[in-house]
Amino acid sequence: MKAPVFIIINPYCHQGEGWKRWKHIRSHVLERLPSAKEVVTESTTDLSLQLAGIFDQNEAASIVSAGGDGSVHLIANAILQLEHPSKHALGAIGLGSSNDFLKPFQSFIQKVPVRINTNSHILHDVGEVSYIDKNDARQHKYFIINASIGVTAEGNWNFNNPGRILKWLKKMNTSAAITYTALSTIFTYRNKPVTLRFNNEETTMDISNMNILKIPFVSGSLHYRQNILPGDGQFGLNICRDMKRMELIQTLMQLEKGEFVMGEKRIAAFTQNIRITSPVPIVFECDGETTESTHIEVSIRQQAINVLNA
Ligand SMILES: Nc1ncnc2c1ncn2[C@@H]1O[C@H](COP(=O)(O)OP(=O)(O)OP(=O)(O)O)[C@@H](O)[C@H]1O
Numbered sequence: 001m002k003a004p005v006f007i008i009i010n011p012y013c014h015q016g017e018g019w020k021r022w023k024h025i026r027s028h029v030l031e032r033l034p035s036a037k038e039v040v041t042e043s044t045t046d047l048s049l050q051l052a053g054i055f056d057q058n059e060a061a062s063i064v065s066a067g068g069d070g071s072v073h074l075i076a077n078a079i080l081q082l083e084h085p086s087k088h089a090l091g092a093i094g095l096g097s098s099n100d101f102l103k104p105f106q107s108f109i110q111k112v113p114v115r116i117n118t119n120s121h122i123l124h125d126v127g128e129v130s131y132i133d134k135n136d137a138r139q140h141k142y143f144i145i146n147a148s149i150g151v152t153a154e155g156n157w158n159f160n161n162p163g164r165i166l167k168w169l170k171k172m173n174t175s176a177a178i179t180y181t182a183l184s185t186i187f188t189y190r191n192k193p194v195t196l197r198f199n200n201e202e203t204t205m206d207i208s209n210m211n212i213l214k215i216p217f218v219s220g221s222l223h224y225r226q227n228i229l230p231g232d233g234q235f236g237l238n239i240c241r242d243m244k245r246m247e248l249i250q251t252l253m254q255l256e257k258g259e260f261v262m263g264e265k266r267i268a269a270f271t272q273n274i275r276i277t278s279p280v281p282i283v284f285e286c287d288g289e290t291t292e293s294t295h296i297e298v299s300i301r302q303q304a305i306n307v308l309n310a
Pocket of ligand 1: 008009010011012013014015041042043044047067068069070071072074095096097098099100288
């Protein structure tokens, strides 16, 4: 018997536009997945409860996230914490603002990118992160898209923890809010002195930005042309160090076109593990979700999760 399909809808993604988007494509999605059950979640706590119920009652299931990258991240983490994650499969309907998980987009329903082919899946790597939180407790989580420290991580942190102006802008106009966040982050950003260990070398450097990639698309508009495959057992690592503000702006503008030319201040590599230590807490971002830590270890878990094809 085919595994049951559950569509988990985050109505609040894309600054509250998620529900409207879902209603617009709902009948077309259900034409492709006629037996799917819809589950609308009200909060992240509700999401955990609903997923726990699904896993309790179904030995195997296809769980389709209808939301943005944050929704994919939470569902992937719930699957990966199970004893037998490979019995389940993760799909996605890109209702969010950036939908980097689905890039490069392959299939659409009414212009919304999707991966909902329940007859075909691939095994996808994830990053396993172990870090010390602000209460000195060790925490674990996974990312499936990418992780970062530096200016892109702080941009995400600022976006997720808005002040008065940004809160208002987020309600009025998402793209203006993103541009405001990017500019205010770049103009206040200071390079972070951190010690990195990867590929058997340890170096202390002032980090302007560092992206650890499983999918080479970052924060919606930036991308790398690094050849990273979903199940190849490695991360793409891209570091910008010691950059002055203008150099950083230039680099980010080039990344909008997918250009990242290596040089003294730009390092690109492949790795399976990376350790980051910092004398003060730094913002660390996983799939767009941010946290602060002084000690972060990241390692690859090759082909750890089934992902539906487009
Ligand atoms: N299934 C869910 N139900 C309710 N709330 C959720 C759910 N999944 C995530 N959330 C909360 O909603 C926030 C936004 O969700 P999400 O990241 O999916 O959308 P987005 O920010 O519009 O998209 P993107 O990350 O692609 O830009 C998350 O940070 C999380 O706190």
